[in-house]
Amino acid sequence: MPQIHVVSARALAEYAMEKGDLIPGGASYARMREGVRGHQALQELLPVNWQAEAPVSRDIEADGHVLRVQGRADAAYVGPDLVCVKEIKTTGRNPDAIMKYDYPVHWAQAEIYAAMLCLNHGVDRAEVYLTYARLDGRMREYREEYDIATLDRLLTGYARLYLGWITAVDDWKEKRQATLERFGFPYDGYRDGQREMAVATFRAMKRGANALIEAPTGIGKTAASLYGALKALGKGYVTAIFYLTARTTGRRAAEDALDRMREQGLAIRSVTVTAKEKCCLLDSMDCMGCPHAMGYYDRRRDALRAAVGMQRLDAEAIRALAEDYGLCPFELSLDISETADVIICDYNYAFDPRVRIKRYFDTRSKAGLLVDEAHNLPDRAREMLSASLSGRRLYELRKRVMAFEGKESPMVRLMTELLKALRCDADQEPEALSGMPEDIVEAARRFAEAAGELNSPEPDVREFVFDAQWFVNVSRRFDPECYRAMLLPRDRWLLVRLWCFDPSKHMRRALARVGGAALFSATLAPMDFYAAQLGADGEADEALRLESPFPRENLRVLRLPVPVSLRDRERTRHTVAQVIHAMAEAKPGNYIACFPSYAYMTLVFTHYRMMWPYEDAVCQEAHMTEPQRMAFIERFKPAPTRSLVGFIVLGGVFAEGVDLPEDRLSGAAIVSTGMPQLSFERETLRALMDDADDGGMDAAYTYPGLRRVLQAAGRVIRTETDRGVVILMDMRYRQEKLRELMPPHWDVTDVGKLSGLKRELAAFWEG
Ligand code: SF4
Structure with a gap:
């Protein structure tokens, strides 16, 4: 009995006949929703003997395989001598401008339905109608006649083409399956905690639930989680694994872990989707x-065929393939993701309604998710689900368009209309509304629809139009339980932000649609807070906190009561610089000094250079390029013979996700508790959370701050043999709450003065 491959009529038509160009931005979500409504309106006008959404299915045998094609024709009539099929396509274009054969894929889809209905019912003749309709009511319809022999030939031809491709994919999967079944953990043994993590990941995917895992840096989270998920893939609990990470280092770690597994005999295809x-x-x-x-x-099609034979499709391999076939590498990586076993990408390809990969995340799927550095996800989700419209930006754009197109151009007129809604008084105060500013949303809707039709050649204008479309889209999902409309005055223009302050509802829904998820990080304290924020607090979900596998005595944590609040910074900069210098002086080595802002970091760095001009020190800069970042990290060399201090910002690129094992990093001085700066958004969040459960200060400031601190401190110990120090400088570290949130493997020692600190450091390094 040959294996049956299943495909939808639409996917078959797209594979067999799709031709043409990529459309930048693709179909907007709003248009897709409106397209559904347009379909329904036309279907209501059908004659009585026609059926809307007519289900149809047929098995086609070709080349020793069976292809089961299934789908629903938009409308169909089956009579004794005639089959009629109508395919309705809603379009943003003027339907009169669409020629009969502009879209061969639309004809192919209708032909597939007609062929299956004729063959299933033994009817010899078919009429196919292709209707293009715009939402304003304009329509154009084309008609074509077929006999059964032609339809049969067309259907078999499409099926053959598709089978050639899908059997290559299936052959690969068979090979992969055989290796997955006999594949063991790719290292000599598990580190403490790795086995528990792999098992929790496997269990979550088996049950279609979530595992929230706090695991200290250095236990090998990437290998453990991938191993658990690959075992679930081998059992068929999930059909693909998404390794979601926001950082290049995270992507590399996943690619390297998979390489290691391939060296041990695993056959696995991974693709990396790069922005x-x-x-x-x-x-x-x-x-x-x-x-x-x-x-x-x-x-x-040819590029996808070539990619089936490749196992590691990282950024370089995708680029080479894209160049060989003259394709956009970004779109190619997304297309390859549909058949890859492991997809390594940013969070937004799973959670952002604008760019998430439709096949896996628009409907239910058996995708297994591994979310690296999950502590970042709530803030990222807030961003993904929010939308902004800036009057200031629109004003600047209008000036540019006016210079090229003149005052009377249609785009300028549309911009002027929208600007009227975004004007504000010079003394207007910022506001956070629980209702929507209807007049602004209505103006944005009119602009987005009309400006979208104009299809501006200017990329910045197109981007603004996409933003406006997204703004309108978000306004439709506005829910006062998790959204606020922020009206923020900026130089007489409003920045209007539909801000999702609570992403948990969305996250819960998104996680419920997939086949299980492991969300992990070194900093998820307190876990019930993160479980609620991430929507991973269901009955079937589990939370796991793993101990550090490294000897406790290898890390010395010292706490100093230095006043570092905003008003004390000038006064205490010398003390802070002295503490940092004492750390660097205690033993030659590489160190980091971490600050809550660039301004504070620069203040102390300048003083440090003045005090100790001959000591090695380097300072992070805002907006560093990739080569500049690499050069910064390269300064932290192994086996240093003199000390180097890197001044960095908490929460920045060097404070998280950077791996400096062994003696490449010997200590971190952390200045402040890392709390984010006061802002209107933060204060609104605090007030909202206070209304909900009185935990506003913690949610808006304490937890995000502590997360940054622990991430920076986590750079110090990366392997079993690493030794290092962490110095915490802030009066607030004495508060009971912060003490409770410290990792359980930290033994914290209070030091009152600089002399005491020097003694402690000397004793530690001598020991
Ligand atoms: S290669 Fe660049 S410009 Fe061309 S389609 Fe892709 S992203 Fe756009």
């Missing part, structure tokens, strides 16, 4: 008219 801005093949990313977007669908 468009980072992988674009052009110097200036303008997708309109890009040669890698034009004719993309004409060449895509």
